Amino acid sequence: xxxxVRFDDGALKLLDQTRLPAEERWLECRTAEDVADAIRRLAxxxxxxIGLAAAYGLALGVRAGDGGxxxxxxxxxxxxxxxxxxxAVNLQWAIARARKVAESRADEGTEVTADALLELAERLVGExxxxxxxxxxxxxxxxxxxxxxVWVGETRPLLQGxxxxxxxxxxxxxxxxxxxxxxxxxxxxxxxVDRVVVGADRIAANGDxxxxxxxxxxxxxxxxxxxxxxxAAPRSTIDPDTPTGAEIAIEERDPRExxxxxxxxxxxxxxxxxxxxFDVTPAELVTAIVTEAGVxxxxxxxxxxxxxxx
Amino acid sequence: xxxxVRFDDGALKLLDQTRLPAEERWLECRTAEDVADAIRRLAxxxxxxIGLAAAYGLALGVRAGDGGxxxxxxxxxxxxxxxxxxxAVNLQWAIARARKVAESRADEGTEVTADALLELAERLVGExxxxxxxxxxxxxxxxxxxxxxVWVGETRPLLQGxxxxxxxxxxxxxxxxxxxxxxxxxxxxxxxVDRVVVGADRIAANGDxxxxxxxxxxxxxxxxxxxxxxxAAPRSTIDPDTPTGAEIAIEERDPRExxxxxxxxxxxxxxxxxxxxFDVTPAELVTAIVTEAGVxxxxxxxxxxxxxxx
Numbered sequence: 001x002x003x004x005v006r007f008d009d010g011a012l013k014l015l016d017q018t019r020l021p022a023e024e025r026w027l028e029c030r031t032a033e034d035v036a037d038a039i040r041r042l043a044x045x046x047x048x049x050i051g052l053a054a055a056y057g058l059a060l061g062v063r064a065g066d067g068g069x070x071x072x073x074x075x076x077x078x079x080x081x082x083x084x085x086x087x088a089v090n091l092q093w094a095i096a097r098a099r100k101v102a103e104s105r106a107d108e109g110t111e112v113t114a115d116a117l118l119e120l121a122e123r124l125v126g127e128x129x130x131x132x133x134x135x136x137x138x139x140x141x142x143x144x145x146x147x148x149x150v151w152v153g154e155t156r157p158l159l160q161g162x163x164x165x166x167x168x169x170x171x172x173x174x175x176x177x178x179x180x181x182x183x184x185x186x187x188x189x190x191x192x193v194d195r196v197v198v199g200a201d202r203i204a205a206n207g208d209x210x211x212x213x214x215x216x217x218x219x220x221x222x223x224x225x226x227x228x229x230x231x232a233a234p235r236s237t238i239d240p241d242t243p244t245g246a247e248i249a250i251e252e253r254d255p256r257e258x259x260x261x262x263x264x265x266x267x268x269x270x271x272x273x274x275x276x277x278f279d280v281t282p283a284e285l286v287t288a289i290v291t292e293a294g295v296x297x298x299x300x301x302x303x304x305x306x307x308x309x310x
Numbered sequence: 311x312x313x314x315v316r317f318d319d320g321a322l323k324l325l326d327q328t329r330l331p332a333e334e335r336w337l338e339c340r341t342a343e344d345v346a347d348a349i350r351r352l353a354x355x356x357x358x359x360i361g362l363a364a365a366y367g368l369a370l371g372v373r374a375g376d377g378g379x380x381x382x383x384x385x386x387x388x389x390x391x392x393x394x395x396x397x398a399v400n401l402q403w404a405i406a407r408a409r410k411v412a413e414s415r416a417d418e419g420t421e422v423t424a425d426a427l428l429e430l431a432e433r434l435v436g437e438x439x440x441x442x443x444x445x446x447x448x449x450x451x452x453x454x455x456x457x458x459x460v461w462v463g464e465t466r467p468l469l470q471g472x473x474x475x476x477x478x479x480x481x482x483x484x485x486x487x488x489x490x491x492x493x494x495x496x497x498x499x500x501x502x503v504d505r506v507v508v509g510a511d512r513i514a515a516n517g518d519x520x521x522x523x524x525x526x527x528x529x530x531x532x533x534x535x536x537x538x539x540x541x542a543a544p545r546s547t548i549d550p551d552t553p554t555g556a557e558i559a560i561e562e563r564d565p566r567e568x569x570x571x572x573x574x575x576x577x578x579x580x581x582x583x584x585x586x587x588f589d590v591t592p593a594e595l596v597t598a599i600v601t602e603a604g605v606x607x608x609x610x611x612x613x614x615x616x617x618x619x620x
Contacts, residue, residue: 021578154568154576156466156490162569162577170578178568178583180466182491182524186560186589189526214492216499217527224530250496258464258488259472261571266464267472268331268480273488279496 005044005052005125007118012056014038017045017160021167029053032061032077039084039091045160047201048128048234051090054081055124058098059117062110070106070113074099086249087210087278089202089239094124131234131292139197139232139290150176151187155212157257157275184218188225196222198281200233200289207283207300208245213276219285228287235291240308245280253277315354315362315435317428322366324348327355327470331477339363342371342387349394349401355470357511358438358544361400364391365434368408369427372420380423384412396559397520397588399512399549404434441544441602449507449542449600460486461497465522467567467585494528498535506532508591510543510599517593517610518555523586529595538597545601550618555590563587 004015012029018041019025027043029035035057038044044053061077062070078095085091098117105116150169155161162178169176179187187193196218202210209215209231222229242248255273259265267273289296289303293310296303314325322339328351329335337353339345345367348354354363371387372380388405395401408427415426460479465471472488479486489497497503506528512520519525519541532539552558565583569575577583599606599613603620606613 022575153492154466156464156492159571159576162581166581167578170581176582178565178577178581180491180523180568180585182463182466182527183584183586183589185527185530186523186586189590213490213496217492217495217531220495220530220534221527255488258490261469262574262576264572265332266469266572267488268477271472271476271480271488272486274493275490276493276496279493280499 003125003129005049005056007056007121012053012060014044014053016043017164018043020163029057030060031064032057032080035060036080036084039081042158045164046199047088047090047237048131050085050088051094051236052121052125052128054084054091055094055098055121056118057081058095058102059114059121062102062117063114070110071102073110074102074106074113074117085251087201087251089242090234090236093236093239097124128234131236134292135232135234135290138292138295139230147174150174151184151193152176152178153181153184153214153218154178155214156181157261160212181214185221188221188227193222193225193227196227196229197232198230200231200237201278202242202248203231203233203238203289203304204242204244204248204283205238205240205301205304206244207286207289207296207298207304208248209281209283209286209289210245210248210250210278211281213279216279216281216285219281223285229281229285230288230290231286232290235293235307238289238291238304238307240304245282248278248280250280251277313435313439315359315366317366317431322363322370324354324363326353327474328353330473339367340370341374342367342390345370346390346394349391352468355474356509357398357400357547358441360395360398361404361546362431362435362438364394364401365404365408365431366428367391368405368412369424369431372412372427373424380416380420381412383420384409384416384423384427395561397511397561399552400544400546403546403549407434438544441546444602445542445544445600448602448605449540457484460484461494461503462486462488463491463494463524463528464488465524466491467571470522491524495531498531498537503532503535503537506537506539507542508540510541510547511588512552512558513541513543513548513599513614514552514554514558514593515548515550515611515614516554517596517599517606517608517614518558519591519593519596519599520555520558520560520588521591523589526589526591526595529591533595539591539595540598540600541596542600545603545617548599548601548614548617550614555592558588558590560590561587 014027016025016027062073065073105113152161253275258273259267293307324337326335326337372383375383415423462471563585568583569577603617
């Protein structure tokens with residue numbers, strides 16, 4: 001699988017998710033501001049990739065930031081990057097890990113601190129790759145079924161399902177069919193869905209899951225139809241400091257993402273819209289959470305606490 | 311409220327729903343073929359309006375159709391128009407009413423039959439207007455609440471919510487906010503929805519409701535959150551000859567409605583999609599059905615049978 005985040009020649013290269021599938025274009029980020037901008041406008045997609053991009057952004061911020069001691073540069077970049085997306089916890093997790101590195105090396109100067117942060121970012125990429133592999137393995141071992149076809153919700157308003165998941169599945173050679181987000185109920189009622197797998201932007205200590213808007217309705221439908229509902233996410237997505245889903249900040253994005261499609265207005269001029277980017281699925285609807293640290297099962301208070309003790 | 315279906319100067323004029331809200335353009339239909347084409351490509355929207363357009367289409371078919379006796383002309387037009395949309399029962403209902411008129415006047419010649427069909431179509435428009443008024447009255451009497459704001463689902467793939475419902479509410483001066491179809495769960499979980507009102511394309515004798523795809527998930531969510539779920543529809547939408555929702559034919563439309571938006575591809579080239587146009591909401595999730603013949607409540611087998619005896 002192509003990694004959408006890589007670093008070379010002193011710049012972070014991001015596969016611009018807003019241009020897919022029409023164009024495979026790599027964005028070059030040379031400053032923390034570049035990275036923050038890319039995260040904010042969704043050129044980077046998915047909580048784990050956002051965390052990785054932020055880690056590189058911190059290294060760039062210390063190296064290229066305006067004046068000050070290494071830790072001042074670090075905190076300026078951290079404040080900027082940390083404010084880009086409120087829901088994705090991997091962002092805060094990456095910043096916390098980077099802060100420890102920065103604090104331990106700051107005495108050695110800006111260059112050494114920046115190098116150490118870059119090294120950390122590279123290590124996090126490796127860890128993420130290993131976590132993805134383990135999640136895939138554990139998920140497969142858990143299910144032991146064969147994947148005959150994936151139903152992909154188009155994922156309005158920004159159509160990440162149509163544009164990105166479809167593109168990724170196509171590259172991986174996995175058969176899929178696109179449907180509108182409103183089709184999940186009918187697919188389940190017709191017996192066409194064996195299991196649901198979703199990602200997560202943040203998982204609370206009790207197992208409540210914040211993920212892309214539309215996840216919660218699918219979980220409710222899955223429960224009604226007796227379809228298992230799995231969350232596949234790296235452990236860094238779990239935030240033991242967030243007790244329940246009620247405490248997760250939900251990002252509200254520009255309403256024009258709803259009233260315009262691909263640059264053209266689809267609603268009458270002046271029409272008001274509300275654009276919640278995420279919703280919260282209560283733990284009671286989640287069959288299991290598949291992480292690289294193991295498959296967590298209810299009661300999640302216990303299994304999540306154990307995963308963090310390990 | 312502006313009627314989207316009117317007849318003058320020997321032609322049926324349809325407010326082209328595919329052009330709204332950008333353009334208020336009236337289509338002119340002078341033949342049954344014109345009308346069938348308009349229905350098929352959704353220039354006419356909503357089961358009742360489709361029924362009215364078909365009634366005019368039958369009159370045009372008898373008047374302008376190629377040769378043959380009046381009843382032959384009628385049946386040719388009926389076969390054409392009846393095949394345009396499989397789910398909307400008002401279409402079959404309008405054809406059945408028109409057939410009675412055609413059969414009773416056919417002996418008097420083509421011109422007389424066509425005039426009688428035109429007169430029937432005008433009568434159906436009047437009946438529909440009266441039914442709409444009664445449904446509004448009964449719906450309001452039933453709820454006695456004040457409408458402070460309507461949440462409008464954008465209704466992918468063809469965005470009838472963003473393009474049409476929003477436009478209609480705007481003209482009627484009713485405050486509204488647009489959301490993506492996947493947002494209904496979050497709105498209910500946040501306590502922002504007091505009641506749900508949907509239309510119907512066909513209601514079975516047991517109260518199962520076929521309506522635009524996405525209705526069923528909203529009904530499941532409403533039940534979970536204790537939000538009343540109302541269906542507002544003229545009695546002509548109820549088909550006592552369809553025992554349950556399982557017998558309702560569900561139209562599958564062109565997958566390109568999902569993979570393209572406004573003429574541009576949003577999915578990778580060759581991506582497969584499935585485009586069910588409707589879903590079925592089981593009667594158990596329906597709080598009441600508001601018709602011009604009264605507010606029907608469970609058990610629907612009984613209340614629907616009574617509404618047809620009246």
